[in-house]
Amino acid sequence: MELFSYDFMRNAILAGLLAAIATGIVGVYVVVKKMVFIGGGISHASFGGIGLGYFLGINPIFGALFFSLAAAISMGFITRKTKLPEDTVIGILWAIGMALGIIFIGLTPGYVPDLFSYLFGNILTVPQNDLMFMLILDIILVLLVIMLYKGFLSITFDEEYAAVAGVPVEILYIVLLCMIALTIVVLIRVVGIILVIALLSVPAALAKQFTCDLKKMMLLAILFGAIFTFGGLWISFILDLASGATIILLSGFVLLTNFGIDRLLSRKES
């Protein structure tokens, strides 16, 4: 196939695969514990890090890693230790991160390259270094889930019982938020800060329609995530559209079609 003969295409395929693995695993927790907007908050907060990266002249993705982890940890602490409602905390961190990003970028002298690709993603321009970085984050995520699987299952199902059963609920919750942060960093290059929440939730939400086992749901979500990124990439290549946005539109279209078919079928049955 002509498509794969380009270097940038090979990198894009690898980036899509690494993104699918991260979102497939962590997206399942995001969906079953209803944390999609926590993901949105962490993702937008990471824009502050992108700005800081430009300002300091380092790779903005490292700035994003630092900011998203900081946002995840503070979100965990503030919601657990104060009486502020969760959605308020999400909104505040969301906007503070974006504001800091804009300030840092404003302070950066000269032209800021690639900014658009951090906001909306561009799977075709993922550099080799970032691929390595994504791979390392994927390995960390997989290891954490394998080690802490039963604890995560307990806290996502019923936190109170988990505490009674001896699960370190607070610590695992913060670890889970940090895993969402790492996943977002993996996804930023592919779909961008603003579109991340769709790729974080759609594959897992779709997988939930087909199984009642969390492990199978993760595998299915990885598969769906890969189909969406590759399918979206292919469509964007043929129609000459923005890749990140096409991936998101394809995911949304498949999810809504699936729910539509589901409704039609259940109406027929009754």
Next chain:
Amino acid sequence: MSSEEVVRLENISVTYNDTTVLESVNFLIHTDDFLGIIGPNGGGKTTLLKVILGLVTPRKGKVTVLGKSAMKSRKFIGYVPQTSVYDRDFPINVWNVVLMGRYRNAGLIKRYSSIDKDAANKALVTMKIADLKNRQVGKLSGGEQQRVLIARALASEPKLLLLDEPTASVDPAMQTEFYEILNQLKSHIAIVLVSHDISAISIYVNKIACLNRQMFYHGTKEISSDILEATYKCPVQMIAHGTIPHRILKEH
């Protein structure tokens, strides 16, 4: 059978945001007790269970469970929350829910061992739900889900079982069978059952307490209408009714 003390509550008061939920509650639970606590909704029943579990720290008073603090003795308590606490849609089967009861034994990183699986299987058999093992929990009937949560609590091999509104979603025809199972358990586990529904407290309990912010404790099963009226703050009429002697009709 010796009757050791399992729980001792001394002068417990709990407040949430300036609202007093429990006030100067004193009472004891012994190993051979099957205690039914009744009281109106919002009367502090669930809070009382959470105090015993160490999930809620009282503003005043002292909790002792098996001679130690509530937190330290948590491992000896099997907690059965209301079935409404989790998402019906959650993708998990019965087996994986029951295994959660073995978490403490397995630890943070290790997988569940064959000992853990044996204990979980035994709990499934005790609750007569071994055939539901692979079914999704949220798709079961209310009564079946209740049994799953009890099996999860039993899998941890507790010395004290705390049940929060266990019959709320069990249809009346199944309640007798439900109580038969608890009745077998009470020979080796102290049981505390909490309910707003007085008819839910059956002949099987051997002690009754009434709770509405304060404890109107009554050691034995014979409960006077005065105590019920003081608890529910409204006139109640009691009718002895065959196998369920404490059926009460309210008049407003």
